[in-house]
Amino acid sequence: xxxxxxxxxxxxxxxxxxxxxxxxxxxxxxxxxxxxxxxxxxxxxxxxxxxxxxxxxxxxxxxxxxxxxxxxxxxxxxxxxxxxxxxxxxxxxxxxxxxxxxxxxxxxxxxxxxxxxxxxxxxxxxxxxxxxxxxxxxxxxxxxxxxxxxxxxxxxxxxxxxxxxxxxxxxxxxxxxxxxxxxxxxxxxxxxxxxxxxxxxxxxxxxxxxxxxxxxxxxxxxxxxxxxxxxxxxxxxxxxxxxxxxxxxxxxxxxxxxxxxxxxxxxxxxxxxxxxxxxxxxxxxxxxxxxxxxxxxxxxxxxxxxxxxxxxxxxxxxxxxxxxxxxxxxxxxxxxxxxxxxxxxxxxxxxxxxxxxxxxxxxxxxxxxxxxxxxxxxxxxxxxxxxxxxxxxxxxxxxxxxxxxxxxxxxxxxxxxxxxxxxxxxxxxxxxxxxxxxxxxxxxxxxxxxxxxxxxxxxxxxxxxxxx
Numbered sequence: 001x002x003x004x005x006x007x008x009x010x011x012x013x014x015x016x017x018x019x020x021x022x023x024x025x026x027x028x029x030x031x032x033x034x035x036x037x038x039x040x041x042x043x044x045x046x047x048x049x050x051x052x053x054x055x056x057x058x059x060x061x062x063x064x065x066x067x068x069x070x071x072x073x074x075x076x077x078x079x080x081x082x083x084x085x086x087x088x089x090x091x092x093x094x095x096x097x098x099x100x101x102x103x104x105x106x107x108x109x110x111x112x113x114x115x116x117x118x119x120x121x122x123x124x125x126x127x128x129x130x131x132x133x134x135x136x137x138x139x140x141x142x143x144x145x146x147x148x149x150x151x152x153x154x155x156x157x158x159x160x161x162x163x164x165x166x167x168x169x170x171x172x173x174x175x176x177x178x179x180x181x182x183x184x185x186x187x188x189x190x191x192x193x194x195x196x197x198x199x200x201x202x203x204x205x206x207x208x209x210x211x212x213x214x215x216x217x218x219x220x221x222x223x224x225x226x227x228x229x230x231x232x233x234x235x236x237x238x239x240x241x242x243x244x245x246x247x248x249x250x251x252x253x254x255x256x257x258x259x260x261x262x263x264x265x266x267x268x269x270x271x272x273x274x275x276x277x278x279x280x281x282x283x284x285x286x287x288x289x290x291x292x293x294x295x296x297x298x299x300x301x302x303x304x305x306x307x308x309x310x311x312x313x314x315x316x317x318x319x320x321x322x323x324x325x326x327x328x329x330x331x332x333x334x335x336x337x338x339x340x341x342x343x344x345x346x347x348x349x350x351x352x353x354x355x356x357x358x359x360x361x362x363x364x365x366x367x368x369x370x371x372x373x374x375x376x377x378x379x380x381x382x383x384x385x386x387x388x389x390x391x392x393x394x395x396x397x398x399x400x401x402x403x404x405x406x407x408x409x410x411x412x413x414x415x416x417x418x419x420x421x422x423x424x425x426x427x428x429x430x431x432x433x434x435x436x437x438x439x440x441x442x443x444x445x446x447x448x449x450x451x452x453x454x455x456x457x458x459x460x461x462x463x464x465x466x467x468x
Contacts, residue, residue, distance in 0.1 A: 005037030134182035142300030156187035164289035166263035171293030174331030301325035394429035407439035
């Protein structure tokens with residue numbers, strides 16, 4: 001790259017100006033200030049005057065910016081925004097641009113809530129209806145998603161093979177199913193631009209089918225879907241009571257399968273639990289690969305949070321990150337919502353993100369179990385932390401690890417429940433109140449001198465803090 005980075009940025013602005021109106025250029029692009037460019041990491045840093053401008057650019061012009069910067073700066077350029085959050089005190093925040101998959105622009109067909117027409121069924125450019133922000137690039141891998149992610153990537157890279165066809169992904173809400181589906185579609189379009197790839201929700205498919213029945217265009221509807229090379233359907237549990245929709249999809253499924261086309265389905269439960277779904281459909285769902293996408297474990301939650309924090313340019317203490325990971329119910333959606341809320345609070349109130357703010361935000365952003373904290377809740381957390389069983393805690397064992405876990409259970413029960421010591425002792429292995437009082441005393445003494453133990457106990461407390 002011979003030209004100076006500032007000159008390259010000016011060339012980028014010229015290209016952008018050719019592709020937007022004068023008013024759009026003056027409003028959104030002219031205020032952008034070039035800061036720096038690091039060739040080693042291919043990182044371009046620009047300053048924007050407000051969070052609103054940053055959000056508007058990312059929402060409306062991310063594809064244009066990506067194409068222009070790739071053309072001028074080369075492949076792999078990474079855009080980072082320096083957002084002015086407080087003009088009075090000149091406070092800024094660096095935010096990395098949302099990664100997107102660079103797929104060929106597609107003509108949108110007029111489907112939305114309408115049934116596809118006969119024109120849509122002819123070979124032509126097709127809007128895949130994929131979210132460019134949900135790619136493999138920002139799909140964080142962990143133990144809970146390793147298998148479906150690996151197979152999904154393999155399918156995207158080899159869509160013409162019949163191995164693992166259909167792919168049936170299931171898991172609870174918020175575990176990343178929709179992200180994975182979009183990532184598979186995006187990678188397929190990136191590698192095979194001519195493939196007719198379509199992502200659609202089961203609900204929209206049903207709406208389109210109903211529309212085709214009302215307008216007597218069911219044959220056009222079926223013909224359209226039979227032209228798809230890679231059909232991705234999300235949330236198929238929506239069809240449980242829709243027998244006519246099931247029958248129609250059965251015919252589409254058979255046609256695609258016989259012709260070697262790819263079918264990828266997502267659901268909130270495995271096929272065997274889809275009570276009300278046509279049996280002949282269920283047998284076809286089960287003939288390929290059934291992959292469970294589990295709720296992310298603690299470590300994956302932390303990795304997802306750290307990735308999001310890095311992308312948004314935030315500074316969040318490690319203990320706060322662990323607290324969020326513990327209380328977000330294993331939902332990726334909740335994790336992202338909490339970080340977005342923390343960002344908003346910190347910007348609006350110009351405050352640092354600490355434990356107090358995190359607790360306040362989580363209570364509003366995450367559905368919290370508001371049942372009173374019980375001895376069973378405490379025992380479950382303590383057993384999990386110390387890797388012992390409740391039976392062992394309730395036993396007469398004098399092994400050091402079990403004794404510590406037993407004393408911690410009594411201490412936490414005394415601290416966070418309204419039960420008297422006699423009742424706690426009875427529930428923890430039938431012990432008397434003096435044993436409980438002695439255990440609490442031992443734990444309090446150790447907390448005063450053992451920093452590591454103090455941190456361990458805080459970690460356990462954080463795991464059920466919102467119930468307190």
